[in-house]
Amino acid sequence: VSRRALLGTAGATGLVLGAAGGAAGYAAAPAAATPLTSVGSTEVMFHVKHQPGITDGLQARGHLVAFDLTPGAGRKEAAALLRRWSETARRLMAGEPSGSDDTDVARDAGPSSLTVTFGFGHSFFSRTGLEKQRPVALDPLPDFSSDRLDKSRSDGDLWVQIGANDALVAFHALRAIQKDAGSAARVRWQMNGFNRTPGATAHPMTARNLMGQLDGTRNPKPSEPDFDKRIFVPSSATPSWMANGSYAVVRRIRMLLDDWEKLSLGAQEAVIGRRKANGAALSGGSETTAMDLEKTDAKGDLVVPINAHARITRPDQNGGAAMLRRPFSFHDGIDADGVPDAGLLFVCWQADPLRGFVPVQRKLDRGDALSQFIRHESSGLFAVPGGAAQGEYVGQRLLE
Numbered sequence: 001v002s003r004r005a006l007l008g009t010a011g012a013t014g015l016v017l018g019a020a021g022g023a024a025g026y027a028a029a030p031a032a033a034t035p036l037t038s039v040g041s042t043e044v045m046f047h048v049k050h051q052p053g054i055t056d057g058l059q060a061r062g063h064l065v066a067f068d069l070t071p072g073a074g075r076k077e078a079a080a081l082l083r084r085w086s087e088t089a090r091r092l093m094a095g096e097p098s099g100s101d102d103t104d105v106a107r108d109a110g111p112s113s114l115t116v117t118f119g120f121g122h123s124f125f126s127r128t129g130l131e132k133q134r135p136v137a138l139d140p141l142p143d144f145s146s147d148r149l150d151k152s153r154s155d156g157d158l159w160v161q162i163g164a165n166d167a168l169v170a171f172h173a174l175r176a177i178q179k180d181a182g183s184a185a186r187v188r189w190q191m192n193g194f195n196r197t198p199g200a201t202a203h204p205m206t207a208r209n210l211m212g213q214l215d216g217t218r219n220p221k222p223s224e225p226d227f228d229k230r231i232f233v234p235s236s237a238t239p240s241w242m243a244n245g246s247y248a249v250v251r252r253i254r255m256l257l258d259d260w261e262k263l264s265l266g267a268q269e270a271v272i273g274r275r276k277a278n279g280a281a282l283s284g285g286s287e288t289t290a291m292d293l294e295k296t297d298a299k300g301d302l303v304v305p306i307n308a309h310a311r312i313t314r315p316d317q318n319g320g321a322a323m324l325r326r327p328f329s330f331h332d333g334i335d336a337d338g339v340p341d342a343g344l345l346f347v348c349w350q351a352d353p354l355r356g357f358v359p360v361q362r363k364l365d366r367g368d369a370l371s372q373f374i375r376h377e378s379s380g381l382f383a384v385p386g387g388a389a390q391g392e393y394v395g396q397r398l399l400e
């Protein structure tokens with residue numbers, strides 16, 4: 001395969017492919033991002049050290065889907081399912097049909113930067129008799145006082161994240177993954193998301209969310225020395241099957257857009273602590289200028305308010321806690337009362353949720369300026385193993 005993943009073309013996080021490959025059995029990471037020539041022809045490699053869909057640029061379309069094993073399905077059926085899923089993901093990510101029963105939905109489209117990522121939930125391990133292999137990091141997230149969680153749209157034995165720069169390619173992958181589940185697993189919940197379409201801006205820049213803010217500015221960057229340590233489980237970790245893996249926290253966060261949009265621009269900017277137009281901190285400069293947390297105005301008030309979201313969430317305000325946020329926006333229509341059912345499918349990645357999502361969310365739960373404009377409606381925590389080497393399937397080291 002000559003075509004390679006290109007990153008940053010989704011105009012998303014400015015990330016570059018961090019899945020440093022090259023180790024035995026893995027494809028090498030692309031040397032550099034290629035210019036956007038054809039959205040469809042771009043390909044992300046399946047056999048990489050870290051599963052695809054973590055450090056890759058945000059795609060325009062995403063599906064999150066959780067499955068529960070069916071009664072009677074255990075470790076053997078789960079192993080066969082992960083083998084089927086991995087083969088399907090490998091084929092589709094290479095732009096090949098899923099098999100002889102391919103539906104033709106993605107025909108002619110190319111892989112369009114398709115990524116398919118697989119994870120295991122807490123309940124998977126008791127269902128398969130693998131409790132001893134369950135990582136401590138999968139212990140349920142604490143209850144947060146502001147949570148309004150719908151249990152039927154939370155958790156799950158298995159989780160699959162699909163992203164692509166074409167809606168038909170993404171749908172095609174979702175259907176293939178669902179069909180592969182056969183009698184072994186049933187869909188528990190499924191969510192659809194989106195991001196800016198590649199090419200919609202003339203130059204790559206941080207993506208905007210449905211509140212209109214640049215979202216992702218301060219994400220850890222693969223070029224930073226502590227990136228791998230923050231985001232990926234080290235190869236020496238226990239259980240060893242999670243080596244090179246990561247933990248995904250998934251939250252469906254509704255945005256209360258009617259309330260948000262009533263705020264003046266200045267008030268909106270104070271909620272985050274950054275300018276809406278260019279993402280610059282209220283203390284000045286451009287998007288990448290360091291935030292001056294101490295700066296005061298003529299009245300002596302802090303320029304970046306004490307409860308601003310971008311101040312509260314900083315690693316240096318949370319004992320170093322950091323995560324890689326890689327969300328999709330969602331819009332599931334308009335409720336009977338005229339309120340949009342829209343917001344953020346918040347997906348964040350970290351080597352340990354207790355050093356990433358949990359301490360930050362604990363703090364946000366006490367009420368930052370953004371809290372009154374959002375509502376967490378569902379939640380999941382998944383162990384996402386490292387990438388499959390050539391000839392291997394995802395999760396093989398757990399299930400074989």
Ligand code: HEM
Pocket residue numbers: 209211213214215216217218219253254255272274309310313314315322323343344346357360361364374
């Ligand atoms: C930063 C929006 C929820 C963690 C930001 C920024 C925006 C934003 C606009 C500033 C730009 C940036 O650095 O990306 C939102 C919205 C949310 C949301 C709209 C909900 C709908 C959360 C949640 C967490 C979180 C639930 C974690 C528990 C962070 C972190 C940063 C950040 C870690 C970067 C802080 C830094 O290092 O400077 N968010 N956020 N956010 N947010 Fe959120």
